[in-house]
Amino acid sequence: MKRFEYVRPASLKEAVAALNMENAHLIAGGMDLVPGMQDNVIPADRLVNLKSVKDAALRGIAETPDGLTIGALTTLTEIAEHPAVMKMYAALSQAAGVVGSPQIRNVGTLGGNLAQRPRCWYFRNEEYDCLKKGGARCFAQDDKADNQYNAILGGGPSYIVHPSNAATALVALNATIHVTGPDGDRDVAADRFFALPRMRLTQETVLDPGEIITSVTLPTPAPGSKSAFVETAEKAAFDWAISGAAVSVTMSGGSVSAARVVLHAVAPIPWRSKDAEAVLVGKSLTEATIKAAGEAALTGAKPLSKNAYKVPLTKAMVRRALVAVV
Amino acid sequence: MAIPWKPASQMTHITKNTTRLDGVVKVTGKAKYAYDMLPDKCLIGRFVTCPHPNARRLSIDTSAAKALPGVKAVWVEGRDIYRFSGDFVAAVAAISDDVADDAVTLIADSITWETLPFVVREDDARQPGAPGAHGGDRSNVREATNENEGDVDAAFADAQAVIEGTWSTQVQTHTSLEPHGMVCEWNDAQDAITVWASTQGVFSVREGIAQAVGLDESKVTVLCDYMGGGFGSKFGSRTEGNVCALLAKDAKQAVKLLLTRKQEQTNTGNRPSSNQWIKAAAKDGKLTAFQTNAFGTGGITGGAGFPTPYLYSVPNRRVKRDDVFINAGNQAAMRAPGHPQGSFAMEGVMDELAYKLGADRIEFRINNDPNATRRAQFRDLAERLDWKNVPKEMNADKGTVKRGWGVGAATWGGGGGGTQAEMDIHQDGSVVVRCGTQDIGTGTRTVVAVVAAEQLSLPIDAIQVNIGNTNFPPSGGSGGSTTCASVAPAIKVTADNALFALFERVADAFDTSPDNLEAFNGSIRTKDDPSNSMSWKDACALLGAEQVSVRGQHEGGLSSSGTAAVCGVELTVDTETGFVRVERAYLIQEAGLIINMLTVESQIIGAVIQGISYALYEDRIMDRMLGHQVNPNMEFYKVLGAPDMPHIEPIMWMTEESLARGVIGIGEPPVVPVAGAVANAVRHACGARVYDLPITPWKVLAALEGANA
Numbered sequence A: 001m002k003r004f005e006y007v008r009p010a011s012l013k014e015a016v017a018a019l020n021m022e023n024a025h026l027i028a029g030g031m032d033l034v035p036g037m038q039d040n041v042i043p044a045d046r047l048v049n050l051k052s053v054k055d056a057a058l059r060g061i062a063e064t065p066d067g068l069t070i071g072a073l074t075t076l077t078e079i080a081e082h083p084a085v086m087k088m089y090a091a092l093s094q095a096a097g098v099v100g101s102p103q104i105r106n107v108g109t110l111g112g113n114l115a116q117r118p119r120c121w122y123f124r125n126e127e128y129d130c131l132k133k134g135g136a137r138c139f140a141q142d143d144k145a146d147n148q149y150n151a152i153l154g155g156g157p158s159y160i161v162h163p164s165n166a167a168t169a170l171v172a173l174n175a176t177i178h179v180t181g182p183d184g185d186r187d188v189a190a191d192r193f194f195a196l197p198r199m200r201l202t203q204e205t206v207l208d209p210g211e212i213i214t215s216v217t218l219p220t221p222a223p224g225s226k227s228a229f230v231e232t233a234e235k236a237a238f239d240w241a242i243s244g245a246a247v248s249v250t251m252s253g254g255s256v257s258a259a260r261v262v263l264h265a266v267a268p269i270p271w272r273s274k275d276a277e278a279v280l281v282g283k284s285l286t287e288a289t290i291k292a293a294g295e296a297a298l299t300g301a302k303p304l305s306k307n308a309y310k311v312p313l314t315k316a317m318v319r320r321a322l323v324a325v326v
Numbered sequence B: 001m002a003i004p005w006k007p008a009s010q011m012t013h014i015t016k017n018t019t020r021l022d023g024v025v026k027v028t029g030k031a032k033y034a035y036d037m038l039p040d041k042c043l044i045g046r047f048v049t050c051p052h053p054n055a056r057r058l059s060i061d062t063s064a065a066k067a068l069p070g071v072k073a074v075w076v077e078g079r080d081i082y083r084f085s086g087d088f089v090a091a092v093a094a095i096s097d098d099v100a101d102d103a104v105t106l107i108a109d110s111i112t113w114e115t116l117p118f119v120v121r122e123d124d125a126r127q128p129g130a131p132g133a134h135g136g137d138r139s140n141v142r143e144a145t146n147e148n149e150g151d152v153d154a155a156f157a158d159a160q161a162v163i164e165g166t167w168s169t170q171v172q173t174h175t176s177l178e179p180h181g182m183v184c185e186w187n188d189a190q191d192a193i194t195v196w197a198s199t200q201g202v203f204s205v206r207e208g209i210a211q212a213v214g215l216d217e218s219k220v221t222v223l224c225d226y227m228g229g230g231f232g233s234k235f236g237s238r239t240e241g242n243v244c245a246l247l248a249k250d251a252k253q254a255v256k257l258l259l260t261r262k263q264e265q266t267n268t269g270n271r272p273s274s275n276q277w278i279k280a281a282a283k284d285g286k287l288t289a290f291q292t293n294a295f296g297t298g299g300i301t302g303g304a305g306f307p308t309p310y311l312y313s314v315p316n317r318r319v320k321r322d323d324v325f326i327n328a329g330n331q332a333a334m335r336a337p338g339h340p341q342g343s344f345a346m347e348g349v350m351d352e353l354a355y356k357l358g359a360d361r362i363e364f365r366i367n368n369d370p371n372a373t374r375r376a377q378f379r380d381l382a383e384r385l386d387w388k389n390v391p392k393e394m395n396a397d398k399g400t401v402k403r404g405w406g407v408g409a410a411t412w413g414g415g416g417g418g419t420q421a422e423m424d425i426h427q428d429g430s431v432v433v434r435c436g437t438q439d440i441g442t443g444t445r446t447v448v449a450v451v452a453a454e455q456l457s458l459p460i461d462a463i464q465v466n467i468g469n470t471n472f473p474p475s476g477g478s479g480g481s482t483t484c485a486s487v488a489p490a491i492k493v494t495a496d497n498a499l500f501a502l503f504e505r506v507a508d509a510f511d512t513s514p515d516n517l518e519a520f521n522g523s524i525r526t527k528d529d530p531s532n533s534m535s536w537k538d539a540c541a542l543l544g545a546e547q548v549s550v551r552g553q554h555e556g557g558l559s560s561s562g563t564a565a566v567c568g569v570e571l572t573v574d575t576e577t578g579f580v581r582v583e584r585a586y587l588i589q590e591a592g593l594i595i596n597m598l599t600v601e602s603q604i605i606g607a608v609i610q611g612i613s614y615a616l617y618e619d620r621i622m623d624r625m626l627g628h629q630v631n632p633n634m635e636f637y638k639v640l641g642a643p644d645m646p647h648i649e650p651i652m653w654m655t656e657e658s659l660a661r662g663v664i665g666i667g668e669p670p671v672v673p674v675a676g677a678v679a680n681a682v683r684h685a686c687g688a689r690v691y692d693l694p695i696t697p698w699k700v701l702a703a704l705e706g707a708n709a
């Protein structure tokens, strides 16, 4: 691994200041960052350890009148197993609970999960100087590519899929992401936090240089709300989803009054399908409605040479997520 | 001929359960592997690798690296042609990882390359006009087999059922958890070298290192107390070992050089791929014709052989097979080389023909299997699977998640020879065995203790076992499932010899002749009068300061070769996601005389796991655009993990007849039938056949779409 400088800031202010340099990175659990450095694909000259920051806002899960606030350093295991999360935000608990493996969940944090870099294997191999790394070409979109894991929606000029489980659930749950940075604090709605490659090619979020995720707030669910996250992977653990979906549905008087349908691992960002949501609102969750929502969710899908299977698979994921909230 | 094994019914340890002698030190981390060794002032070795799939090295300049403070030795490969990405080009030894990494970067940056056209997939390599993997005019295709037997065309014309299909298997890498490599300590005072190797054959490492550094074999000591997996890829000193020794000699210091995970994937061998177009026919319940046009790749120079029609008898055969060369790392022997590829296709053929004939899938196999043991095993398997209640037809379940059953079979050689051992019995009653064999994770250390304890009629913990050292009596490499069948007989003979030597020394005290003595349950007694007895300790006390010390070696009659296995799996297929979950696997294995039930079962469990991993997940993927492996890691080179494991039942075939055959090694055969059984169960569950390994969700979905179209 290349040599780097290691900084232990005591406050968020110091952390922000320490990030004011090219190739400076926050490190939280390190589950994503360190392997990327070892593989020579994430250039790092300075690591800023977020864990040395004392600020209480970064830690723990607190119930407030507006909902539930989760610090950025909270581990995925803590989130998955928290009683209030399990009860009111099932999609997040389920999404966090199936990340990687127990070891990864015990160390990986919410902030790191949201800000993690893509897993596209051209990105992760140093031999491939692709667009995401500032190179001239997207390898995944080539017909000769092995793009079975890449995007079917929202792609171009990069075709990554966003890897974060938590991200998909947070968009479905209409969460707010709290950020601090050189210009002070700001709040970003989860469905505006992730950036398509055509907006920002070499990063996956709207974070500006030096910005830090401090916490996330989940609004108190409306009465009659339920949510769910489902995914499918090749292996039962230590693997990445090849497709998935998170849904959040509010029922009133037997029909859907509000819905969010978010597709996982099929687009460069958690892919909110307003078409599918429109199919659901005003209807009861019958088999036919659920099926129609699944179909609608994949409108506009443009598979690459080897990932057309994701279209029927993702329809099934949407159906299963909806069945889980019936 | 040796004194035969005593009947299994009279055995105390052999055929029973003995926990691994080194189980505790392994799980607590006290067991030190080559990877853990760090002698005093040890340097760190690192390789510079080729960044192109096919290239000529025009120049290399190591002066900047050599000038870097802390760099102690540099090695440069003499060749200037490199035929795969990741090939070793140069190496350094330095005082720390960081300095070694810096030196590697300096050397890598100094090289000028001329890149050459490349081809990394066997389909591409076979096209007319494809770039030559070897450059120039040399063809990428070499005919390997062309056999004709009987009259295939007549048999097809006369058949009741004919099937045709193209089965294919991926390249599988060994993915040993402990990387390849060594720690070499140069002893300048004696011009000698000590090597801690992660190896399947300490003596072959000694031979290789002695040649590489120009020392007499007497000056080379190779040690391997524990090793973390080889599966056939860790024989001889290999490039990484030779380079480590050369760097150590050059630096006159210890050097540790173990490969990275990426290098493990690209440089240490693999199971070749296969692509098998097959047409086969049957009549009156018997296979009548088999024709195949096949090819596979073993990398840049390696062959890709596999047996078909494998273990079933077919009178009329036409078999054509080519080796295809691509710009990728070479194959190496891997757990039952060739057999899983042949078995996967042939078991598919058997099921397809059975369906077409309307025959029972197990009965059809029994009808066509020349091996009586396996026929009996198939009947036993049918009982265990409750076969009479398994639906005859495919796709019997109506829901989205469908259940299926599949079977497969294996044959293997095994067998033993060549091992020697030494045993000392001391006046305090302690017993020491020395044998140069290595324990590659199969439990060989425990086997030595079990056999010695059995023959001496002592408890297991009375035996001190020393193995994995070239200063001990020689034993062959651990390959071909031959270790147990080589070592166990050698230990038996040695223990018998030691016991007789002890009897000769103590017979006077019993007032009898040595042949009238026997060891019984921790004592020595006379055969004709069991009351004339002395405890083991008291008898040994008569020896005085000079211990009994004898040698022995493997003798005929104590081991055999040739073994049979069958496998049955039960699984579910989620027809909406393509997800396959293997729920249960049975593996019935003949192993002759079983030395230790626990470690033989452990071999079977491990093999079934590796077989399922091959069937469903593992795949070395070479990128056609730039020619590198895109998944040289354990994230995207997917290996089955704990939650993917089914319930596995290892079943040892323990007929009296089989036990009487002596020891037969079985490290390899149980991996063979698994992939075929899994693929057959997927087909049975959902009606769609995936012809291509691994059986991923997208291939299942595509096959279902094809089946429903």
Ligand SMILES: Cc1cc2nc3c(=O)[nH]c(=O)nc-3n(C[C@H](O)[C@H](O)[C@H](O)COP(=O)(O)OP(=O)(O)OC[C@H]3O[C@@H](n4cnc5c(N)ncnc54)[C@H](O)[C@@H]3O)c2cc1C
Pocket: A025, A026, A027, A028, A029, A030, A031, A032, A033, A034, A050, A072, A073, A076, A098, A099, A100, A101, A104, A107, A108, A109, A110, A111, A112, A113, A114, A115, A116, A117, A163, A164, A165, A166, A211, A212, A213, A214, A238, A239, A240, A241, B635
């Ligand atoms: C084998 C494997 C499988 C995995 N499977 C999954 C999976 O299925 N689903 C999934 O979602 N993830 C998966 N992960 C990915 C991931 O590593 C974890 O989910 C984890 O949450 C990352 O958190 P971390 O704290 O370790 O991040 P780090 O590695 O510390 O950081 C990751 C990135 O986020 C930045 N960062 C960290 N904290 C903040 C912050 N507060 N504000 C701004 N930026 C920040 C860092 O600078 C870095 O760029 C997997 C990882 C592995 C190795």
Ligand code: SF4
Pocket: A118, A120, A121, A122, A123, A130, A131, A132, A133, A137, A138, A139, A140, A141, A150, A157, A158, A159, A160
């Ligand atoms: S999809 Fe994105 S990360 Fe992958 S090769 Fe294309 S540009 Fe690079």
